[in-house]
Amino acid sequence: HKVGGNYQKNPKRREEHMKATGGKVFTRFPPEPNGYLHIGHSKAIAINFGFARYHGGECYLRYDDTNPEAEKEEYFIKIREIVEWLGFKPYKITYSSDYFQELYDLAEKLIDVGKAYICHCSAEEIKKQRGGEERGPRYACPHRERPKQESLQEFRKMMVKPPPVPNDSPEYKRLRHTFYEPGEAMLRMKQDLEDGNPQMWDLVAYRIKNEAHARTGDKWRIYPTYDFTHCLVDSFENITHSLCTTEFVQSRISYDWLCDVLDVYRPQQNEYGRLNIQGTVLSKRKIEKLVANKFVDGWDDPRLFTLVGVRRRGVPPGAVLAFVNNLGVTTANTNIQASRFDQAVRGYLEQTVPRLMMILDPIPVEIENLPEDYLEHIEVPFKQGDAKMGSHQVPFTKTILIDRSDFREVDSPDYFRLAPGKSVGLFKATYPITATRFDKDEKTGKITRVYAHYDNESPNFKKPKAYISWVASSPANNSPIPVTVRLFNRLFKSDDPNTNPEGFLKDINPNSREVYENAVIETGFEEVRKRAPWPEREGEDKSHAGPETVRFQAMRIGYFAMDSDTTEDEIVLNRIVTLKEDAGK
Ligand code: ATP
Ligand code: MG
Ligand code: MG
Numbered sequence: 247h248k249v250g251g252n253y254q255k256n257p258k259r260r261e262e263h264m265k266a267t268g269g270k271v272f273t274r275f276p277p278e279p280n281g282y283l284h285i286g287h288s289k290a291i292a293i294n295f296g297f298a299r300y301h302g303g304e305c306y307l308r309y310d311d312t313n314p315e316a317e318k319e320e321y322f323i324k325i326r327e328i329v330e331w332l333g334f335k336p337y338k339i340t341y342s343s344d345y346f347q348e349l350y351d352l353a354e355k356l357i358d359v360g361k362a363y364i365c366h367c368s369a370e371e372i373k374k375q376r377g378g379e380e381r382g383p384r385y386a387c388p389h390r391e392r393p394k395q396e397s398l399q400e401f402r403k404m405m406v407k408p409p410p411v412p413n414d415s416p417e418y419k420r421l422r423h424t425f426y427e428p429g430e431a432m433l434r435m436k437q438d439l440e441d442g443n444p445q446m447w448d449l450v451a452y453r454i455k456n457e458a459h460a461r462t463g464d465k466w467r468i469y470p471t472y473d474f475t476h477c478l479v480d481s482f483e484n485i486t487h488s489l490c491t492t493e494f495v496q497s498r499i500s501y502d503w504l505c506d507v508l509d510v511y512r513p514q515q516n517e518y519g520r521l522n523i524q525g526t527v528l529s530k531r532k533i534e535k536l537v538a539n540k541f542v543d544g545w546d547d548p549r550l551f552t553l554v555g556v557r558r559r560g561v562p563p564g565a566v567l568a569f570v571n572n573l574g575v576t577t578a579n580t581n582i583q584a585s586r587f588d589q590a591v592r593g594y595l596e597q598t599v600p601r602l603m604m605i606l607d608p609i610p611v612e613i614e615n616l617p618e619d620y621l622e623h624i625e626v627p628f629k630q631g632d633a634k635m636g637s638h639q640v641p642f643t644k645t646i647l648i649d650r651s652d653f654r655e656v657d658s659p660d661y662f663r664l665a666p667g668k669s670v671g672l673f674k675a676t677y678p679i680t681a682t683r684f685d686k687d688e689k690t691g692k693i694t695r696v697y698a699h700y701d702n703e704s705p706n707f708k709k710p711k712a713y714i715s716w717v718a719s720s721p722a723n724n725s726p727i728p729v730t731v732r733l734f735n736r737l738f739k740s741d742d743p744n745t746n747p748e749g750f751l752k753d754i755n756p757n758s759r760e761v762y763e764n765a766v767i768e769t770g771f772e773e774v775r776k777r778a779p780w781p782e783r784e785g786e787d788k789s790h791a792g793p794e795t796v797r798f799q800a801m802r803i804g805y806f807a808m809d810s811d812t813t814e815d816e817i818v819l820n821r822i823v824t825l826k827e828d829a830g831k
Pocket of ligand 2: 280
């Protein structure tokens with residue numbers, strides 16, 4: 247790409263632009279603050295900020311806030327937070343509404359150069375004018391040729407607020423001819439009805455909305471459309487490369503047209519394909535339904551692919567970026583299975599987080615041949631084979647806890663963990679244990695305690711076939727640490743919930759969240775928590791690290807992060823991803 251572009255019609259405008267930018271690349275990420283960003287947006291963020299960074303340029307975060315009815319303060323804040331979370335620093339944070347006055351002035355100029363008019367047609371009439379197979383040929387509306395002086399007056403009239411009185415009052419009726427209600431008048435561009443591209447068929451530039459704006463309050467009554475606003479604000483901000491998704495390919499013609507007829511600097515629009523994740527829903531309307539019907543806990547529920555949800559689940563920002571960077575930038579829209587995202591996250595965490603022993607469903611194992619007060623400190627590396635991660639010590643005592651799934655009442659030859667008469671290794675402990683007997687609650691049929699023998703008498707013990715996770719059950723040694731663990735499985739049953747004939751809400755997986763309230767973790771968790779964030783990010787201010795940066799691998803169970811529901815009394819952990827694909831239900 248030629249920076250600054252030689253595509254500019256007017257060389258003087260190009261000169262001004264070069265003076266303002268010094269030839270630097272400028273891009274912008276322009277979300278509409280009408281909801282939370284999702285994983286698809288991370289591609290847009292990575293492309294805009296990444297392209298600018300690569301070329302030594304700058305990227306704006308620009309809120310495209312021209313639809314007051316849908317926009318809320320909450321969304322402004324969350325969007326900025328997520329951009330920063332992904333590690334990008336906006337050159338400036340701006341708002342389309344910052345430019346309402348400049349945009350208004352250019353609208354008057356557009357009328358003045360004979361390229362816009364006030365139209366009073368209904369939506370129905372406009373549809374007819376656009377023609378089509380059933381509707382017949384395209385035609386101009388009766389207002390198109392009105393004198394520009396008249397359009398200018400009408401445009402100003404669109405700004406006039408109705409009197410603050412009831413609609414059926416005499417006062418209202420007396421003044422009725424001095425103002426318009428929404429829908430009664432709009433500003434349309436006077437483009438080229440002969441052109442084959444619908445983006446040239448007299449697009450709407452301004453409409454009336456009786457709605458207070460989150461930032462400009464009730465100052466304005468008319469609001470510019472996307473088609474009018476976007477290219478002009480790009481121009482004001484001296485954007486060099488206006489990068490957008492491919493559904494705007496057709497809009498490039500009106501983008502260029504408007505900049506040129508107004509004789510302002512014209513940036514270069516380039517398109518890239520949207521990123522869509524399958525096996526979930528991304529659309530705001532649908533996520534709203536999931537939240538409203540309590541299928542999920544909120545916009546940041548870890549089962550969603552909103553970026554606040556992904557963050558809460560514990561996915562590191564670096565993994566999100568690695569995922570989108572790996573997809574590359576093409577003009578094709580990409581449909582990616584959610585499992586491929588998980589795979590990218592897994593690969594990222596594998597290299598970067600420590601490992602701990604955690605037990606989801608503990609049963610006590612009493613080692614009968616050890617004395618009551620037996621205490622051994624066992625050195626456990628945070629990551630086997632990675633000395634940089636360091637190691638820690640865990641207590642080993644007479645009673646330990648293992649997972650219920652690691653013990654069987656009846657042994658079988660293809661089973662390698664604990665059973666009566668069978669021995670198993672305890673991860674990093676010196677000797678294996680052999681189960682001798684067990685207690686069972688006759689009512690529930692559940693095993694309540696296993697008894698075992700520590701095979702420390704003979705130095706020639708047989709090397710065990712398998713090692714299991716364990717933690718000491720020893721309050722005197724502050725072990726274990728109790729935790730509540732949430733495991734997430736896919737939120738929907740099918741790969742494309744949108745195609746469920748009964749609607750996506752009927753496609754919900756009833757098992758999308760499993761909670762283990764009596765889980766326990768080894769004492770090494772304290773150090774992992776203190777040393778967070780994992781992975782450490784260069785230059786990151788640790789004081790801002792949220793609970794989700796306490797990340798680790800629970801051996802044999804998956805990757806976990808601390809949830810924001812954690813209190814002083816309760817540690818809540820989320821499973822970020824399983825250790826292997828298809829391990830979740
Ligand atoms: P949605 O309807 O999903 O919210 P949108 O296009 O209305 O999408 P905006 O808030 O306008 O959302 O998006 C800001 C920027 O992010 C735009 O440049 C848009 O093209 C881009 N974007 C939105 N969704 C995706 C996606 N799935 N993949 C890539 N870029 C996207
Ligand atoms: Mg949007
Ligand atoms: Mg949008």
